[in-house]
Amino acid sequence: MDNNIEKRLQSLRDRLAYLGDIFAGRHRNNTAMLEEKLAAFDANAHTGACEDPYAELATIEDIFAYVERRLESAITPMDRVRIVRHPQRVCLRDILENVYDNFTEVGGQDEHSLDPSMLIARAVITRRRGKKIYMQSVMVIGQEKGHGAEFRNGGSVKPWGNAKALQFMKVAETEGIPVHTYIFTPGSYPVEDYPGAAQQIARNLYQMAGLRVPVVAVISEGGSGGAEAIGLADRRLMLSHGYYSVISPEGAAAIEGRLKNGERATPELIAHCAANLKIMARDNLKFGYIDRIVQEPPLGARPWHFNFFRSLRQEIIRATDEVIISTRKTPVFRGLALARHRNSEADLDDLHIRWGLTKAAKARMLHRRQEKFLRLSRQAASDRRPFIKKSAVAFLDWISTPWLSFKYDFYHKHQRQISTFMEEINNEFEMFKKLLLAPLRKLTRNLPGSMDNKAKELTALSLWQGDSRGHRWNYISPRYKIDRTLTCPNSKSYGCLDLWGPDLFAEFAGVCTHCGYHFPMEPEWYVKNVFDPRSVFEFNSEIEAGNPLDFPGFSEQIAQAKAKTGAKSGCVTFEARIDNIKMVVAMLMGTFRGGSVGAAEGYKFVEAATRAAKKRYPFLAYVHGTAGIRIQEGTHGVIQMPRCTVAVRRYIETGGLYMVLYDTNSFAGPVASFLGCSPYQFAVRSSNIGFAGPGVIKETTGMDIPPKYHRSYHALSRGHIQAIWDRRQIRANLKQALLTIGGRNLYYR
Incomplete structure (x- = not known):
């Protein structure tokens, strides 16, 4: 033959x-x-x-x-999941070979140079204007599956792979060339070895929110935090047969079916979750989480579909050009150029646009990128504030913004300059006075009785200033009524004696008196005992968690959580004081759906960061507990990772002091984004911190993790957090941190 x-x-x-x-x-x-x-x-x-x-x-x-x-x-949604996972699916190397004119791989060869699941290449696109040829350089970064090659780990990137991706994004920023990212991952590899899966994704998101070069992302398989690690972009394209989701359908089925001990979900339940999570390209385009769909051949693109690669090349060039054009200052020229580029008939290889940006254009691009993400998902949150109240708040903001800008950006700025000048004058005067009076001091130093007071001051014992509370808490846990003894979980290891309920949950504040183990406490305990009495003022309480995807049975679950906790969402935002130090606090409550984050929680968090910036207050994220992103909200939930990170970055860059305090269990998306990007992170003793729980790690990697793998002291040892605090000392430690880290002004560092 x-x-x-x-x-x-x-x-x-x-x-x-x-x-x-x-x-x-x-x-x-x-x-x-x-x-x-x-x-x-x-x-x-x-x-x-x-x-x-x-x-x-x-x-x-x-x-x-x-x-x-x-x-x-x-094709059903679950069919699309199988399409993007199939070994015949196009991979990143296919795209490099067929979309770009030349490339050099700069990482990803083996485990020692870089995690092979993350491929990084310096590539070139050739374009023309008449007879003149232009070579445009780009940095290409993405997960590589390699047509099912086992050593690629299915596109699940380890922490050091994401760290290398961030390193080369910064290289691209230094060289002033665009970044093209390709997302082919079911999710990141959930290990907390240094630098830690959650912490590294948070670093990537924070840096991408301020990356001063155009970023274009293409999504094929976008699985949760692994996708977001390289997905915060100016333009986000999605392949028509791809999926973008908060979690894999199998993971959602395991949660919905409450499966334990290695049980497997039925194919029917998995398909049900895939359909209800709204993971397809057209769903995400409707929600506004992607900008354009790249059409694929029937049943998905494979390596021999060369027309698809030509189409993808055009879309990539068009998206990069649009980012550049949108930075132009003159609206007329910007509009004409965008209209020309959106014409699908135009061959963009013959239409050259310079990809370099001025300093002012970079600032405009960055502002547009951040504004874009801050606007996302607001429609998915249920805002019950009356129209009159929202109008009044907007009006007060409009009035107060100029005054606050004058007060802090002009008056206080010049006041500090004058104070600094006067302080230098006083220092010089004191030095002059010291030199002038030195002979007189020498004559009087040896007179009788002159050293008595000084000697007493140096030798006397200091006075003990005890806690003014005298161990009487402003709030006592209702569990103090448990009229029986409880056994500490560490009793077998440390020989802890049994604790009587009324003592443990009242005077002892839920802390074992022998080993220091912290029993979980209610969110109210912290609100009433950490902050000054009658200083807590809640805002945006009318923003409620809902069911934006109409996920079957979820509306009833949300209603039960509201009835059980008395809260309307898993995030409570309020202003408070500690010894009259004002601050804004966003608290994720583990008692409300495990503290999971959805559209409402993200909305409130962003508004809290904005309020802290306007009022020039420190911003504290207190994590009573979070199980991650709320899966029943699909991409409405996962988009909160980049969205809230953008809000945090804006706050920090304007001079804000952002601190995070973890308690109980803190996992997944929030830790891998807007919590993990804080430069000042602390944890309450006995808390757990990580990217994925033991069950998820077992399910995705097949590994049995060591006991206490997620304990706070492990997070401390790899640099995720900076200190571990006793619950009874949170108030004192927070005050000390605010005064030492924030300084006299608390907001401006």
Whole structure:
């Protein structure tokens, strides 16, 4: 048989196997018909019974194409998940070889140079203007699956892979070239070895929020935090058969089905979750979380779809050009250029746009990127504030903004300059006075009685200033009524004696008197005992958690959480004081759906950061507990990772003091974004901090993690947090941190 015919036959066999894989046994009549025709031609070709084998083979190829086009309309969300995971799916190396004109890989060869799941390359795109040729450089960064190559780890990037990606983003920023990121990951590898999965993703998000070069992201398989690690971009494109989700359908099914001890979810439950999470490209375009869909061939792009690569090249160039053009100051020229680029008929290879940016253009680009993410998902939160109240708040903000800007940006700034000048004058005067009076001091130093007071001051014992509270807490946990003894979880290790309930949850503040283990306490305990009495003022309480995806049964679960806790969402935002030091606090409550974050919680967090910036107050994120991003809200939840990180970065860059305090269990998306990016992170003793819980790590990696793997002292040892605090000392430690880190002004460092 002719080698060319044999190659085309093998290609058809691969396409047939592909159909069987992605439809998981469905549409058997179509695949059986194709299998029969392929077998008949194969038999005839080997016996020489074909009169014109090329013509007959072309006919079979046409039948394959017709069946694929017909099955395209029957694709379900779970079919799309199988498409993006299939070994025949295009991978990043295919894109580098077919979309860019040349490239040099700068990382990803092996485990020692870089995690091979993260591929980084310096690439070139060639464009023309008339007869003149221009070479435009870009930095390409993305997860690499390598057509199912086992050593690529399925695109699940380890922390050092994300760290290397961030390093080369900063290289691109130094060189002034755009960054193109390609997202092909089911999620990051959930290990907390240095630098830690959660901490590194948080660093990536924080830095990408301020990256001063154009960033374009293309999503094929976007799984939760792994996608966000390289996904905060000026333009986000999505392949038409891709998916972008808060969690994999299997993970969602495990949570929905409350599976334990290695139980597997049924295919029906997994498909149900895939459909209700709204993970497809058209869903994310409707929500506004992507900017454009890149159309793929029927049943998804594979390496031999060369027209797809040409289309992707055009979309990538168009997106990069649009970011550059949008920074132009003159609206007329900006509008004309954007209209020309959005014309799908134009060949952008023959339409050169310079990709360099001035300093002012970079500032405008950065502002547009941050504003874009801050606007996202507001429509998914339920804001119950009356129209009159919202109008009044907006009006007061409009009035107060100029006054606060004058007060802090002009008056206090010049006041500090004058104070600094006067302080230097006083220092010089004191030095002059000291030199002038030195002879007189020398004469009086040896007179009788002159040293008595000094000696007493140096030798006397200092006075003990005890806690003014005298161990009488402003709030006592209702569990103090437990009229029985409780056993400390560390009793087998440290021999702790049993504790009587009324003592443990009242006077002892839930702390074991022998080993110091901290029993979980209610959020109210911290609000009433850490902050000054009657100083707490809650705002935005009318913003409620809801069910923006109409996920089956979730509205009832939210209603139960509201009734149980008396709160309307898992985040409470308020102003408070500690010894009259004013601050803004955003508290994630572990008692409300595990402290999971959705659209409402993200909305309130962003508003709290904005309020702290306007009022020039320190901003404290107190994490009573968080289980991560709320999966039932899909991408409405996961978008809070970059969105809240942008708000935090804006606050910090304007001079704000942002601190995070972890308690109980803090996991997943929030820790890997807007919490983990704080330069000042602390934890209450006995708390757990990490990217994924033990069950998720076992499910995704097959590894059994050591006991107490997520304990706060492990986070301290790898530099995630800066200190571990006793619950009874939170108030004193917070005050000390505010005064030492914030200084006299508390807001301006």
